[in-house]
Amino acid sequence: MFILSFIGEKAFAQNPAQTKKKAKAAKKGRNKKQEPYQIVWKDKDSDGDGVPDGRDKCIHTPKGEPVTTFGCPYDVDFDGVYDYEDQCKNEAGPKENKGCPWGDRDKDGIMDNKDECPDAPGIAQFRGCPDTDGDGIQDKEDQCPKERGTIAYKGCPPPFVDTDGDGVGDYDDLCMRTPGVKSNKGCPEIKPEEKKALEEAFKNLLFETNSDVIISSSYNSLNKLASVMVNNPRSKLHLEGHTDNVGDDNSNMDLSKRRSESVKRYLGTKGVNASRITTAGFGETKPVDTNDTDAGRQANRRVEMNIMYE
Incomplete structure (x- = not known):
């Protein structure tokens, strides 16, 4: 004798008469409350994993995949990605990265999922993009990425002005009214x-x-x-x-x-x-x-x- 369970019911059918009545109602697809019944065959094993559907928490496991006693595939690193879908089974990682941890290809300390320039070492201020000349303007917006400049000149140095005539332009001269040397940023040696x-x-x-x-x-x-x-x-x-x-x-x-x-x-x-x-x-x-x-x-x-x- 098979026992049918009806999801939403308080108890399982325990005798043939009840079973027949429930099955008839289920065939119509509705009970008195107009709620659909679901018939579960306790001995059936839909995915063939050796765990009956009545005890199987994952009844659609791919054929041949090893499962736990509850019928679910293994997840060795406990990252929520089953091993058969996990490209890094022994390292926890997000599902959107196929179970692998986010890397840092350019080694700038900013993970690739947050790095807008994952192949070029950069800084956090520009979300992982570089500012090679350190002028506060990221390279992709800097028309002179290897020369310190200003926003007004789109990252390029302003026209050369040397107030104190020491050969160090005012923009780079920390002592622009006192002659100095380049090695000391325009200040006296x-x-x-x-x-x-x-x-x-x-x-x-x-x-x-x-x-x-x-x-x-x-x-x-x-x-x-x-x-x-x-x-x-x-x-x-x-x-x-x-x-x-x-x-x-x-x-x-x-x-x-x-x-x-x-x-x-x-x-x-x-x-x-x-x-x-x-x-x-x-x-x-x-x-x-x-x-x-x-x-x-x-x-x-x-x-x-x-x-x-x-």
């Missing part, structure tokens, strides 16, 4: 003692993790830098904060700004007037090394320092 103080301060500057708090081991070098500036009242200092690509873009931008401001505040406590120090933060947008290694990320977490004269 740094004296040996100033250069040494800058190098030591840069090399030894450390912050607490994910914080703008300067570690005490950095104080000695910063004190020497402050002393150089106090003894050279015409000097000015420009600080630029940078981070690696770990973490949220906006958080990194904020952290880079706070760190450069933290250095400014510290130097102020050592007698350097705040008006002589300018700061900026660029987050992860201007890496100097790869973000694929610990050493590279450490190099990218930095505060650059430039002494200028006016």
